[in-house]
Amino acid sequence: MSLREGSRTRQTRGRDGRPALTALAGLPMAMLATTLAAVLAFPAHAAGTAQPGSLPSMREPTAADRVLVVSPHPDDESLCCAGYIQRAVAAGAQVTIVWMTAGDGFELDAFVVERHLRLKGAGLERLGLQRMGEGRAAGQVLGLTPDQLIVLGYPDRGLSALLGDYYSRTYRSRYTLSATIPYATVLSPGSSYEGRNLERDLAMVIDRVQPTLVFAAAPEDLHSDHAISGVLALRLLAARGKSDVLHYWIVHAGESWPRPRGLHTELALLPPARAVARNWAQFVLTPAERQRKFEALQRHRSQMEVMPRFLEAYVRANEIFAH
Numbered sequence: 001m002s003l004r005e006g007s008r009t010r011q012t013r014g015r016d017g018r019p020a021l022t023a024l025a026g027l028p029m030a031m032l033a034t035t036l037a038a039v040l041a042f043p044a045h046a047a048g049t050a051q052p053g054s055l056p057s058m059r060e061p062t063a064a065d066r067v068l069v070v071s072p073h074p075d076d077e078s079l080c081c082a083g084y085i086q087r088a089v090a091a092g093a094q095v096t097i098v099w100m101t102a103g104d105g106f107e108l109d110a111f112v113v114e115r116h117l118r119l120k121g122a123g124l125e126r127l128g129l130q131r132m133g134e135g136r137a138a139g140q141v142l143g144l145t146p147d148q149l150i151v152l153g154y155p156d157r158g159l160s161a162l163l164g165d166y167y168s169r170t171y172r173s174r175y176t177l178s179a180t181i182p183y184a185t186v187l188s189p190g191s192s193y194e195g196r197n198l199e200r201d202l203a204m205v206i207d208r209v210q211p212t213l214v215f216a217a218a219p220e221d222l223h224s225d226h227a228i229s230g231v232l233a234l235r236l237l238a239a240r241g242k243s244d245v246l247h248y249w250i251v252h253a254g255e256s257w258p259r260p261r262g263l264h265t266e267l268a269l270l271p272p273a274r275a276v277a278r279n280w281a282q283f284v285l286t287p288a289e290r291q292r293k294f295e296a297l298q299r300h301r302s303q304m305e306v307m308p309r310f311l312e313a314y315v316r317a318n319e320i321f322a323h
Helices: 029-040 076-091 107-114 122-141 195-209 224-239 287-298 301-306 308-312
Strands: 066-071 094-101 149-154 213-217 246-249 280-284 318-322
Touching: 066 076, 066 195, 066 224, 076 094, 076 122, 076 213, 076 280, 076 287, 076 318, 094 122, 094 195, 094 224, 122 149, 122 287, 122 301, 149 195, 195 224, 213 224, 224 246, 287 301, 287 308, 301 308
Parallel strands: 066 094, 066 213, 094 149, 213 246
Antiparallel strands: 246 318, 280 318
């Protein structure tokens, strides 16, 4: 499907709010969720966003780079970074995507996919299997091979609980009803839903990849899985003396961002008000890179059926990343 054929369904709504910017990397795991909740409680920032011309350029990837994209759910990797991934692959860099969850906690999505109302348990596991397959298909569109695509499979909408009260005790998903990773094609199948296991698995990926660039969700992102993923990535990288390789992206920044919704490939993506205080850089995409980014998003069929205009709003003239 071409860029001009994007769909036009309404997207789900978020809420606005401006978090305080704070150093979270050194916190114990049990404190991360509590601290994150306090950060997200700050009122909205009144300042506007930067203009495209005022943003410096994100550095180009090179053949010497090892790029790691930390994606909370299948589709986030395409929303945040599909253009950069393509350029990195073309430059000869090693690129790896790691999905923290299988995206198995989205009941509206499951309703659309499964076409019935009894969604808990097996129905949402089937959604997880479908979304993992969609993520791998999107990765292939972006030029990646199966060994560059890793799923951890921890509970969708449960990551902040794992890194809070359930760091060393077992959490049960209220969606799949499972207390262990139910998927065979993940990094550690059958592992219990505990924060220490999640931390172990992401650390294993970081140590295997030895990244020179890491892209993860900003703590300002309104989706708790996104925000806590970025916090955990920062903590693990800081422990290895590599916090400087981390670059943030953001997807959920309130109903007013990005606007307008839908496919507007000539418009620039600007930093959202809730994270405007960060140091943002832009990565300008070629028309061919925008087209392929759109094609990668199309592989996330379950998501495109539910909120196409929201997803399409990230196919812009640029991508933005921050420290």
